[in-house]
Amino acid sequence: MGERRSDGERAGRRRAHPRGTPAARSGPGSVPEGRAAVDAAGLEALLAAALIRDRVDAGAEQRAVAAFLAAREAAAHGARTRRRDDWRARRRRIGGRSLKATLSVLVAGLALSGVAVAGIGATVSSPDRPVRDTGRTHAPPGATAPAVPDSAAPEAGSGREEADRPASARDTEAHCRAFERAGGRGRALESAAWKRLTAAAGGPAHVEAYCAGQREELEQGTARPGSSATPGRQGTGRPGAAGNRSSGDPGREAGQGPDGAPGDDRGKGRDGGPGGGTGRPAEPGAGNP
């Protein structure tokens, strides 16, 4: 304490006018070169040199050390670290957390778009199989849709394996419907199926017209609604539902547009038995007992 006081006097405590103050400090950078060339660093150095008194009061230091020893004796130094005591690289931790969040969003997005693609691919696949299953499905397709997905989901999965065949009119039609549903947005439009659709249409701008043309063709095929309804639903309906189911809640929200669309029965109701109209009359025919 006494030392500080004398130090303060030395630094000009009593002097009213700083002009008479001796340049008592010899800290680093305390005297900048040149009169007008004080930059920000120079100003900070100037302030630091003026404000910091390097000499430490010995009595105060001894008291601090005594407190340290007392705390050591009392074994207080094993105390738990509170949040306010943790000064480890805080910025990095925050960055890491946000990075992790970003990554998980990214992964979720990829997974969902994968589901969407799988849903589209699956619509392509199954028409061969469902024909045999028509017997155990219920009459009005639209009404049964919510009840069936559990049993039908596996079929969608197995159906995918048969998916690699040339794009047929039915594929195109399903893609067109999904395209409408997605409203031209979304990740699904980047998938391979979309590329095929746009290639078939002759460019992204023509997809809508192309799809309209496809629908017209289909309208002519709606003459046989009864036979077409069941296989069509089997083929296009389940995969979308299965995709939603497996992806959980976020999937239902984000994936609804692109992946639910192709397989959804709503499309069927509007188009009136598209399966029958796609130039595959043999299959429904065979399926009908």
Place this chain on the structure above:
Amino acid sequence: MGHGGESRRTQAYDGELGAAVARAQEGDESAFATAYRLVQPGLLAYVRGLVGDDAEDVMSDAWLEIARDLGRFKGDGAGFRGWTATIARHRALDHLRRQRVRPRASALEQDLLDLPGPQSTHDQAMEALSTEYALDLVGGLPRDQAEAVLLRVVVGLDGPAAARVLGKRPGAVRTAAYRGLKRLAQQLGADGVTDEAPKTLGGSA
């Protein structure tokens, strides 16, 4: 990042300080004394800006708490400066609360009449600032600017650390430090400062 505004003086000590703190946490009292000598001058200067002549007493209280809670602390030398600055600030604010005095008034009022005229400041600044004059200048700033400047200049904290000590957002503290330094530069008539300050402060974001 973050070191643009730190005083070189404190930066150079950080490695030594971190080692001393680590040894002190294992029970080495001489290492604790070393850490004390490394951070006390800057903390004292900061607290003096808050409470004026009572800074020594306030820091004594702060060191009791620092010594007691040292085992809780986790971090390196720079972190130790931030941690101790937080404790010192709390003690200073407690002191002010007891006094029922506005923080900067205490530093301001004692030498209010001694403030030099603006004509004399330029020549004086080019040589060296007296402690009292520098305190007066900083004490003349708004409270948030004064604290931001002090934490940066005399304690040597970077933007995020100063923000944590003050319990504010880094952007707000950075702005306050920038404005405070700019104002000080104008008062000192140092022409180059206003141009340089944004760059340096931006580096501490």
